[in-house]
Amino acid sequence: MKIGKIEVKDEVFNVRVKKHVLWEVVKWQLSSRRQGTHSTKTRGELGYSGRKLLPQKGTGNARHGDRGANILVGGGVAHGPKPRDYSYSLPKKVKKLALKMALSDKAQNKSILIVDTIELGDVPKTKNALEFLKKNKIDSEKVLIVTPQKDEVIYKSFRNLPNAKVLPVEGLNVYDILWSDKLVIHKDALEGIYKRVEA
Structure with a gap:
């Protein structure tokens, strides 16, 4: 398969896409990103006195125990969330397959651009980045740029x-x-992508 003038591997960029595999991996990724720091207090954790609110009988009111009961305003929460870890494991095979499928989806929709260089000068400048996007006519789209290694x-x-x-x-x-709507891959990053999905 060719993207522009560059020949790419069919087994990475021309795989049959299965939506369910992609859904499974995205769900796993987003679950791993969740902080899970949410927390509510039970009736046992509140600072109220445990004294009985009113006598059990004879007042004409409903029976009540302490002020922290979950049916009262300001009381504890019954079955509320507690801090937990949402991450779970997924087979490596599935992760690699989904990565191939995501790349193939972009390739099949002609949404990949492979560039020889990303020339932005020696100093970081947003202006230069905008010029790069305009030059490649992708300034109005969501763009993901893939580099061979971290480049400050x-x-x-x-x-x-x-x-x-x-x-x-x-x-x-x-x-x-x-x-992303458009995937911009530095030519030197292709080898790294092959290693990621084939290792």
Whole structure:
């Protein structure tokens, strides 16, 4: 398969896409990102006195125990959330397959651009990043730029643009690929992508 003038591997960029596999991996990714720090207090954790609110009988009111009961306003929460870890494991095979499928989806929709260089000068400048996007006619789309390794100049030049993300090959993931409208891959990053999905 060819993208532009560059020949790419069919087993990475021309795989049959199965939506369910992509969904499974995106769900796993987003679950791993969840902080899980939510917490509510049970009736046992509140600072109220445990004194009985009113006598059990003879007042004509409903029976009540202490002030922290969950049916009262300001009382504890019954079955509320507690801090927990939402992450779970997924087979490596599935993760690699989903990465291939996400790349194939972009390739089949002609949404991949492979560039020889990303020339932005020696100092990070958002202006240079915008010029790069305009030159390639992708300034109005959500763009994911894949570099061979972490590059501070490229990363800092694009970080103020809400519709652009920069990732080194080792950080490439299904969620960010599917988020983007256009995938810009540095030519030297291709080898790293092959290693990621074939290792």
